[in-house]
Amino acid sequence: MADKVIQSGTVVSLDPEIGELEEADILIDDGEIVEIGQELSTSNAEVIDATDHIVLPGFVDSHIHLWQTQVRGIAGDWSLMGDYFQDMLGNIAGLYQPEDMYLGNLFGSLEKLYTGTTTAMDWSHAINTPEHAERAVDGIKDAGLRALYAYGPPGNDAETWWFGSSTHHPEEHVKELRDEKIADDDLLSLGVALRGPDFTTEEVARSDIELARELGVVATIHMGAAQWTSSEYNPDYQGFGAISDLLASDVNIAHANHFSQEDIEHAVDQGVSFSATPEVEMQMGHGIPVTGKVLEADGRPTWGVDVCSNISGDMGSQMRIGLQVQRMLENQTLLEGGEEVTSVNLTARDTLEMATIEGARALNMEDEIGTLAPGKRADIIMIDASDFMTAPSHSPIQTAVFQSDPSHIDTVLVGGEIVKTDGELLNPKVNEEFARFVQSGYRLVEEAGLDL
Structure with missing residues (x-):
């Protein structure tokens, strides 16, 4: 069983046993990756279309x-x-x-x-x-x-x-x-x-x-x-x-x-x-x-x-x-x-x-995050590889490192929860707290008396 499936993406797992897979699926259940492979059974799961996307650990x-x-x-x-x-x-x-x-x-x-x-x-x-x-x-x-x-x-x-x-x-x-x-x-x-x-x-x-x-x-x-x-x-x-x-x-x-x-x-x-x-x-x-x-x-x-x-x-x-x-x-x-x-x-x-698995080790979280593998938390990002700035993607890793920027990261999941989709954060606090955030910054700099 799975509650979500990331479907038909180029998966860069960074796991030495799984490697890189084209047109691959990632099954997610209760915030955890349960299976990675091609043409996986996905009945009743929410589908996240990863066609023309590079799928990476966050x-x-x-x-x-x-x-x-x-x-x-x-x-x-x-x-x-x-x-x-x-x-x-x-x-x-x-x-x-x-x-x-x-x-x-x-x-x-x-x-x-x-x-x-x-x-x-x-x-x-x-x-x-x-x-x-x-x-x-x-x-x-x-x-x-x-x-x-x-x-x-x-x-x-x-x-x-x-x-x-x-x-x-x-x-x-x-x-x-x-x-x-x-x-x-x-x-x-x-x-x-x-x-x-x-x-x-x-x-x-x-x-x-x-x-x-x-x-x-x-x-x-x-x-x-x-x-x-x-x-x-x-x-x-x-x-x-x-x-x-x-x-x-x-x-x-x-x-x-x-x-x-x-x-x-x-x-x-x-x-x-x-x-x-x-x-x-x-x-x-x-x-x-x-x-x-x-x-x-x-x-x-x-x-x-x-x-x-x-x-x-x-x-x-x-x-x-x-x-x-x-x-x-x-x-x-x-x-x-x-x-x-x-x-x-x-x-x-x-x-x-x-930027992924080594960071996870530094935080003593390498068993939970840092690579894409069954048993790890579903902390996943998807990079649009079809954009005029990223295509054609001859090497998904080089595209991710050298050719993409945050505007190409259109989907982000943390613990299996979608927090960014279609290039936009879903959290309502982005708008609800923005004015207070800006006012806080202006007040701090003014009170500090900095000459910028």
Whole structure:
């Protein structure tokens, strides 16, 4: 039995046993994929016509700050150390009220769904009060996005929470949020967004990871970007070694641009995942994305958008930019050595997997999402391959990575529920809350007194 069938599509499962199938069907029942094949029996199932469409697993964004959505378009000329810390974390974040968190997360999640991302790790670090976290989660819920909500620090108390901080993560608030808002929701899971040894004492960095482990959740940590480790900001910085013995597959590290190859190899060996956010990192001065070092260590990085006050929430952009930057770096090494470039190493499939199954692994969700296979949740996107910008589609993976944009993603399902069809989101809150969302953004920027 099935309640829905995606019929006659080009299925790119990313599952090594299923592979790619032409004119294939996907049977869905109770939010789960039950069968993939050709000419499947579909009696009484709702038919979703996938003719001339590429059918893929939904994208997984492994690192984004959804709360910044209504201040999008202000950080496009910012650096990390000269502007972002001062104007975003040191100013705007402290102005956020709980309802601003709701609206930012609601429309950030809706943007994710519209652009084909069905799951995101929301690194939420404007938690000025417990209610801020509660309303942030409400925004994700009301959008219908699958998410790992990573509970972070407040954004209104830099002296206490940043740069050599001895303040521990708010354990009781985290537990309350889990028990009251997340535990009974099929689409939501909990994580903790930790400052780590770049911003705290060694004792706090270690105890915060131990808290995450006690809770049984993913710990995601900002580390190794720009000059965070400078003695100017943290004179007692202990570096990677402060937590190296605590690393495991339940730890995700964002950025890590300046990690040594030795440290990367140790982390990969312990099962740590790395979130690279190439577009933001290249602009803001984080350093070269960690992609190459992770690959050299026989690991695979994941992609994230990061700062949506700066760039679009579209994961397709990160797939392309991250891939091409790494290709450029590898090519330049050959050219500087007097060699011609006669092939490329990373492929379109590699970057697509980094945006799907690798992201799922980073969130410890690889058994649920990230590929299309029986038993997995039906988080699925469909790309129109008949458009004048996408046809003819000689390689469905290359069409998806290089030739399509969000306007070509005309159908999106999360847990078997259709959230976008015929290119339009179905959620009524897109219109119901839009005016409040815009007003929130204007008010925050005005109160911050920014000269844009």
